[in-house]
Amino acid sequence: MAPTVPELGRFAEPALLILVSLSEGPKHGYAIMTDVEAATGRPLGPGTLYAALSRLEERGFIEALEPVERRRPYRLTGLGSTVLTEQLRQLSEFAELGLRRLGGASR
């Protein structure tokens, strides 16, 4: 049986975007928001962002650092890094499968 890797649960898509954003280093809420918007072209609302952040923190995928003024940076934990790697691997396999099938269909 394959080892169980915890899933992202509710707010899975914003959570994945946040984990990817934090994979290059700690960021505070606004920096995550602008990074995600720049990468995807879609804005992340403050309610969605903090719902996902609180869930990720609660599950131990990210951790809060000491606040700088009123802005608190977050960073990826070891567990968060494992979960992100597994999620991206699954997405990559799925994308490959889809592209293979599309390739087969176009022949």
Next chain:
Amino acid sequence: MSRRAALAALRLYPSRWRDRYEDEVRALLEERGPRKRDGLDLARGALDAWLHPPVPSRFPGIAAIAAGGIWTAWSVVILSNPTRPDWPGYLQEMLPSAAAAVVLLTIAVSGAWLRLGDDATRLERLAIGVALAGHVGWLVMLVAAFAGLEYGAPTAVASTAAVIGSGLVGLALVATRDERVGILIALAAVGLLVPFVLGWLIFGLGWMGAGVAMLQEPRIGRRLAAF
């Protein structure tokens, strides 16, 4: 206007959430500037924060103990009393505490639902639905009986649905490795198969035990159980 809506929506969050995140969100809104949909987005986040607290509430456990306590107390009174259990006027005497117990049981069953988490299977959701609808129906029928409207078959149907539903919820919890709470809830439900007062006693003790177990083993959803 957008800023006012966003700040008003922030006030909708639970106090524990606000203690932890409000300052950060306010700083973010000041830095970025408010946008039109922020109020709606924050209101949605507030609803989620209420429905899925990071720390499980102790309320369902306390409700289960109180409801089980009411049932147990009545069972002990009736068992230790030489009069017949259907003494004249017993219904009017018992109805207020029975209604209170059913309200508390509804809260306890909601707590069991939160323990299953939002990734419950279709069958588990059906069990939760039957249990909650049964408890609400049971309460409505008790209130109707108190008002002198009806007491009989509909009450029996609603209470049976409530008990079968909660028994299935108990089994679902056992299947998700929440054994202690699940077994005690299922035991409470099965206990009612035992004739009359002894069955009530098992029901009451089962829920009291489940309440204690809920408080001793806080849990939110099966996905968190992986840690």
